[in-house]
Amino acid sequence: MPSMRPSQYAMQQRSDDGPFLRFELDDHGYSLESGTFDPPGSIGGFEVESDIEIFGVSYVYYSDVALPEHSPDWHLILKVTPDDLTIYPIFPRSGHSKYASSKYDSIKSIRITRQVCQPYAHPTDEGSVEEVLADLPAGLAKDWRYGLGFHYEYRFIALAVAELEGVEEIVLHGGRGHNDTRVQGSSYYLGIGQLELLRRGLDRLSQRHQRETAADKKLVCYTGLLHRAVPDIYPPKARKLPPDVLSNLISLGSIDPQLSPKDQQQAVKLAQQSVPTLAESEPRTLFNLKAQIELVTLGELIEVYRKMMNSNASESRWQAFLSENPFILDMAFGYPVKKISDQPYVGGKNFSGRGGQYSDFLMAAKTTGNLALIEIKHPHHDLLGRQYRQTYIPSLELSGSVGQIISQRGNVQREIYGLAHGLKERVHAHAVAAIVIIGRTPEEEDKQEAFEQYRNSLKDVLVVTFDELQVRLESIHQALAPRLPVKPDPIGDEDLPF
16 A cells, blocks of 8 residues: 655644635636526536537635635635636645745746637636646646645756746647747746656656665665675675666766766776777777877877976976876887887996996887987077077087987997897897987077078987977877868859869
8 A cells, every 4th residue: 555645644634624725706607609507516507508608717725724715815826717727836834934935936837728628617616626637737736735736756847947037937738839848928838748758757767766776775785784794605796787877877968967086087997897898899989989088188298298388397307297208209200119218328437437328218219129319408498509690509508419419329339239238128229310309499580590500410410399399299189189071162163174
């Protein structure tokens, strides 16, 4: 036997015959072409063959406590005309802090348009009120004693409409456009078809929530009682998720949900655990996910690079940043490379153990193992010194860096067999590449000319500026970013070959 709601139980305990109704009839009546007809509630009424026309307006007022007939404390809950029925949802219990105020904030009334089969009849007593309310659409309360409006589980429909500024009424209709949702003045028009879809959707959510809650309660009791007491016999159980749980949660909204940091971490873990399955069932989805992650990672890397360029980050900070992201160093090469070591020893010690040299990075071609040295200097170092006649001489930092890496390359070529001993990587010193990353490209045209002439005159030493690496990174990011399809221009007659 279903349990009784608290409000129903409380109603049975009342001894004052409440709640109460009061009826007000405003120019109402019935007319017919011939014969005699008495309105409902009168004595001696009978059915006739002639068509009956109902007109006028009836008002039904409510009070949870007994009141005199003409007291101003009665509250309107129902208005009836032949063409529509309007209910006024209020809190019905006098002990409630919001007694007689609207249940749905700014929504004061719900109007149901005329039924197709016959007009609404005027109620004159509690029984005829119940007859009128019996034909309300599914989802609306039909017992005036507990308050009219939407059933509690469907209250979200009215509360959502209440968020619209200036809307005070919901109009339910079953005519043309019964699936529409539109605002007209202070009224929100909701078709019966759309109401039914919303109601079924809310029912599905409630049923699913009840099933999931019951399963969770069983799991909590199993874990806290059986597994805790006898873990050998009752091993731990994993929570069984319903099919498409994530898909259903995300599809509820029209935009992507905002996840908390913990939820984001769990989403990443789920994706990692699903990689083998996705590789077999959805390889394209997995590929797109990988591409999107790489694109976002590259974008964040570029943003950090820009901030470091605009700050006064130290040379050691740049070395650490490039060591953590060797992909940036790849931009200085025209072929695939791999990092062998950070700050490698490149030889040069004498018998007393002095004079050793260290480079910043040791790289090697992926295919041949040919070595390359990279020397990192500060991006704020000047590339050019004083003006000499019609040009500029290289700065001390630039010329010194070039001389330094040339010396390091010589040591590597002479001592390659000893230096490479014990390395897991296969490396060679066929023609050791030497790269210096330093400074920023000059803005003045004459200085750009002097800089290009100097670096292009160097033999086997490549000079790259920090801003050039940044531009290369940004170009790759732009090339990888998705683009909107470009609609081709229509071909005119003059474009045709014949």
